[in-house]
Amino acid sequence: MGFDDKVENKGEELKGRAKEAAGAATGDDELKNEGRADQADSSVKQAGEKAKDAVKDLKDAVKK
Helix, strand or coil: CCCHHHHHEEEEEHHHHHHHHHHHCCCHHHHHHHHHHHHHHHHHHHHHHHHHHHHHHHHHHHHH
16 A cells, blocks of 8 residues: 555544544434444554555565
């Protein structure tokens, strides 16, 4: 994954936080839960990116 994917995933996390906050402020549990789901999805994607980066770093270290 590239830099653009990382930025997109961070944006999704922030969007989820905004939805959760808006849902909490308005008493809209559906919106609040949707925001939490967006954040969870983003967290999974970010964890995958971190794992890929770690593997790449390890491969690069082995090549040296």
